[in-house]
Amino acid sequence: MAFSLSRLLPERFRRGGPVIPVVRLAGTIAASGGRLRVALSLASVEAALARAFSFKAPTVAILVNSPGGAAVQAHLIFRRIRALADEKGKKVVVAVEDVAASGGYLIALAGDEIVVDASSIVGSIGVISAGFGFPRLLERIGVERRVHTAGTAKAMLDPFQPEREEDVARLAAIHEDVHALFIDLVKERRGAALADYPDLFSGAFWSGRRAVALGLADRIGDIRSLLRERYGDKVRLRMIATERNRWRRRLGLDGGDRKALAFVDQAVALIEDRLTWSRFGL
Secondary structure (H helix, E strand, O other), X not given: OOOOXXXXXXXXXXXXXXXXXXXXXXXXXXXXXXXXXXXXXXXXXXXXXXXXXXXXXXXXXXXXXXXXXXXXXXXXXHHHHHHHHHHHOOEEEEEEEEEEEOHHHHHHOOOOEEEEOOOOEEEOOOOOOOOOOOOOHHHHOOOOOOOOOOOXXXXXXXXXXXXXXXXXXXXXXXXXXXXXXXXXXXXXXXXXXXXXXXXXXXXXXXXXXXXXXXXXXXXXXXXXXXXXXXXXXXXXXXXXXXXXXXXXXXOOOOOOOOOHHHHHHHXXXXXXXXXXXXXXXX
């Protein structure tokens, strides 16, 4: 049986096609995931992005699978990808897996090209905040809540107080500001490709096929096929682990043998993640 010494060499020194780094950005976007869960945030992906852009490759591939979350973290990830692309002179290809919606789509905008599956969920260009109100609960159970503030808006939207019109109006104004920034970014990145469609920025979302027709994405496909088409059959993809993925492996969350700690992680994430993903039927 023949044995090649090239197998002993690091992958980048072997003969063959170019090695394209791939970073997978998956999950709900948040500044912090708690003790047992690393959220999709700039802090959790920055090292992986820096490593990917250090490769001697013309392109960096980003896989996006996110229903959204914290607008600021999504924008920070977007800006970091674009800054590295400009600094290193590399193209960025984004491939959408199940969903790139809201903040997930904002991250996808970092791509010079966006590839989607025909059944991907894409869009949701809008802003949302949600919560619950319990203004009569404490009275019914005989508990008095005491809130003291300096500043008339300090207790704005307190869930244990009746909702006030001026508070809702103030929140709506913030939403409009963030929404306008999102729309401007979509127009800047997608440009003339965008269709003249009245619901484009309404917060609606579409299938991948429809997203291509609307100009939100460029083509139907997958990252491996696209890179082979561009660089030949010998192109090799190198997955770059993010901090989020490293923690999942340490906790036994990947692979068939799931440890007891995985149950705890799933329980902590259940409410926030499940509600976010379920909006898209996932």
